[in-house]
Amino acid sequence: MTPTPSGRLSRTPDGCDLVLERTFRAPVEDVWASVTEPESTARWFGAWEGDAAPGRTVRAQMAFEEGAPWFDLRIDACEPPHRLAVSTVDEHGSWRMELLVTAAGDGSVLRLVQHLASDAGIGDIGPGWEYYLDQLVASRVDGPLPVFTDYHPGQKAYYEALAGR
Template sequence: MTKLTGRLDDDRRTLVLTRQFDVPAEQLWTDFTDPDRLERWFGAWTGDPASGQVMLTMNAEAESVPAVPCRILHCDRPRRLSVTVTDSFGTWQLAIGFDEDEGSTRLTLRHEEVDLQTVPEVGPGWEWYLDRLTAAVAGEAPPTLEDFVDTYAPMGQDYAVMISGS
């Protein structure tokens, strides 16, 4: 099983996951903000980001997912991107930080105001997506849906233990 990397912040309302990359922050920024690069590991967006909103379509899911609105709350290139995404499951508040030190970048994804009951499903999903990003940055094939089912979904048990405080 892949190692669980997520944790709850002190407020117990924010799920935090990090990854370290041997690339500059600007490159990772582009992996999130350029629709062609985002499509390699997560999905695609259409629209004009200058308007403060784009439409986001996830492309790695098992079934076709309709485009959903993604509102851009904060954009500080290449340090921080904060968005809300509204879909059939509710509104997701996400903040992505890019901290560079000598060409290496620590990416921190914060899923804010997360419903604790959803963490056993949401946590493994973010682990999978961030590992897909890691593979895309390395020029490798990203983990598949089968990998999610076999390797990432079972992490839900560890996330359930984490939210229970055991």
């Protein structure tokens, strides 16, 4: 099964923003807990440890990647329960992201925004975030976790088309 990709790409003065959303039948505070509390993030992304506060760096784990690597993650802004902005630097470059949670009817919308300097690699980045966000959805209902090969390379062409490739 190949899930349907949903991301959008918009140009910005500094590059582009990749935006993906998921809707939940849960209050904002509940969704916020799923993306900020270490025992919750461990279920869909990976654990994290450290003193989480704006301007500080925590250690986070990508538990569903080969080798389950740990990395440093800087908290650039934290405005509970609506906005978390983080950044990291690794061998693939700089990563700046925001998680935005808003009320929507009797539920909430989670918007992941990755601020990119260019659209290079979008064919790999987009499917990865689709996978992780669907992991979040599944973990919240104790459902079966998705399989990465259902996302990549199947969604690569969709994301490359967003970039005009």
